[in-house]
Amino acid sequence: MTGFQEKDGVLHADGVSLSQIARDVGTPVYVYSAGVIEDQYKKLAGAFQKALPKHRQPLICYACKANSNVAVLNLLQGLGSGLEIVSEGELRRGLKAGFKGEQIVSTGVGKSQSEIAQCLKAGILQLNVESLPELEKINAVAAEVGIKAKVAFRLNPNVSGGGHSKISTGRKGDKFGIGIEVMEEAYARAAQMTHTDPVGLSMHLGSQVFEVAKFEEAFSKFPEIVTKLRSQGHSVKTLDIGGGFPIVYKDEQLLDLDSYAQWVNNIIVPLDTQIITEPGRYLVGGAGVILSEVVFVKETETKKHLIIDAAMNDLIRPAMYDSYHGVEPVQNRNAPWATYDIVGPICETGDTFSQGREMQSMKQGDLAVIKTAGAYGASMASNYNTRPMAPEVMTKDGHYAVIRERQTYEEIIGRDIIPDWSSKKTKAAS
Numbered sequence: 001m002t003g004f005q006e007k008d009g010v011l012h013a014d015g016v017s018l019s020q021i022a023r024d025v026g027t028p029v030y031v032y033s034a035g036v037i038e039d040q041y042k043k044l045a046g047a048f049q050k051a052l053p054k055h056r057q058p059l060i061c062y063a064c065k066a067n068s069n070v071a072v073l074n075l076l077q078g079l080g081s082g083l084e085i086v087s088e089g090e091l092r093r094g095l096k097a098g099f100k101g102e103q104i105v106s107t108g109v110g111k112s113q114s115e116i117a118q119c120l121k122a123g124i125l126q127l128n129v130e131s132l133p134e135l136e137k138i139n140a141v142a143a144e145v146g147i148k149a150k151v152a153f154r155l156n157p158n159v160s161g162g163g164h165s166k167i168s169t170g171r172k173g174d175k176f177g178i179g180i181e182v183m184e185e186a187y188a189r190a191a192q193m194t195h196t197d198p199v200g201l202s203m204h205l206g207s208q209v210f211e212v213a214k215f216e217e218a219f220s221k222f223p224e225i226v227t228k229l230r231s232q233g234h235s236v237k238t239l240d241i242g243g244g245f246p247i248v249y250k251d252e253q254l255l256d257l258d259s260y261a262q263w264v265n266n267i268i269v270p271l272d273t274q275i276i277t278e279p280g281r282y283l284v285g286g287a288g289v290i291l292s293e294v295v296f297v298k299e300t301e302t303k304k305h306l307i308i309d310a311a312m313n314d315l316i317r318p319a320m321y322d323s324y325h326g327v328e329p330v331q332n333r334n335a336p337w338a339t340y341d342i343v344g345p346i347c348e349t350g351d352t353f354s355q356g357r358e359m360q361s362m363k364q365g366d367l368a369v370i371k372t373a374g375a376y377g378a379s380m381a382s383n384y385n386t387r388p389m390a391p392e393v394m395t396k397d398g399h400y401a402v403i404r405e406r407q408t409y410e411e412i413i414g415r416d417i418i419p420d421w422s423s424k425k426t427k428a429a430s
Helices: 018-025 034-051 070-079 088-097 113-122 132-145 180-192 212-219 222-231 257-271 281-287 317-321 409-413 424-429
Strands: 004-007 010-013 029-033 059-063 082-085 104-106 126-129 149-154 196-202 238-240 274-277 288-299 304-308 327-329 337-343 352-360 367-370 392-396 399-404
Touching: 010 018, 018 029, 018 288, 018 367, 018 392, 029 034, 029 281, 034 059, 034 070, 034 257, 034 281, 034 392, 070 082, 070 088, 070 392, 070 399, 082 088, 088 104, 088 113, 104 113, 113 132, 126 132, 126 196, 126 238, 132 149, 132 180, 132 196, 149 180, 149 238, 180 196, 180 222, 196 222, 212 257, 222 257, 257 274, 281 288, 317 352, 327 352
Parallel strands: 029 392, 059 082, 059 274, 082 104, 104 126, 126 149, 149 196, 196 238, 238 274, 304 337
Antiparallel strands: 004 010, 029 288, 288 304, 288 367, 327 367, 337 352, 392 399
């Protein structure tokens, strides 16, 4: 039994009872289905295998900002995935998970000197460059470490993509990428530098892109640029075409992967480059839930508040993006329906997962899941209100493993330091 399914009236993950996980590990807890992650990877790879020639299959680089747990990375590495990173921390996680440098690409508008140096020393496939000042910095760092940097320039296609303005990255006013009018200058400058080797181009429209036409519009900008650069004597060996594949949170329309892959075959394959793609949310979003317990049901004259022990520090998306996440009971799944505001215990009105949500009635002590929380849940979590980070669990084939322990209060508070010049009273109290 793969994924999240009901068995004997109880919700299970890959055949593991969520009630059992709650008893053993406590709540709140993130639960990830390895089966769903594997299915999503195979579905995407399969679409490319059907549409593209065997020798032109893309390197699927998982965008690990979605969920960077080393166990998740290791699972994907075992399936043949590469890795897209945006920080030194993600690089270190990827290397620990078993990725080789040549399987990794680095993106990001504000790469630090240390990040650049560590990427070069790890021998990553390429650094995706987002500005001319960044190019200068990469060249300088590469000279210091004595390694020539392979760079690809991120093209800003001025194409709007993404389910929310805050996750759309391909518009002219966004902070990401280099405009078409600057690309020739950037490539020529990199070719003249002593420690940069321009190898290609990259592009990413944003997240939750539902329309194949958006990708077609963006990809169609590549042939002219590639042809022009090659006519000027430059080598264009790689095209990183980004990600943005959507998942269903409520009633969204999924991307037609077969049509998408066909456009890659029609537009990108003839350019004779290595092809890189960067799915993130698509691989892990639907594979995860937050398992939570009902603390209280608070009734007022106007509404019922379902107060659960998960909070906005565990899943910030509803507060940040007004995003929808389904909520279901783990047991008593045939109970009469009721209407709730589903909220967490944090001292913020914004700590609300849903308002006026119709669902099965629940009571204090019942277990619920917040669905599609495998992406941008744990990776965006915080210690707000001095709440410990929730543990993470992975399920597969009727078994589960804790892949991150619950953080302790000692770990959180132990990082704070009272300075020597603080008052005697404070020091004595400490």
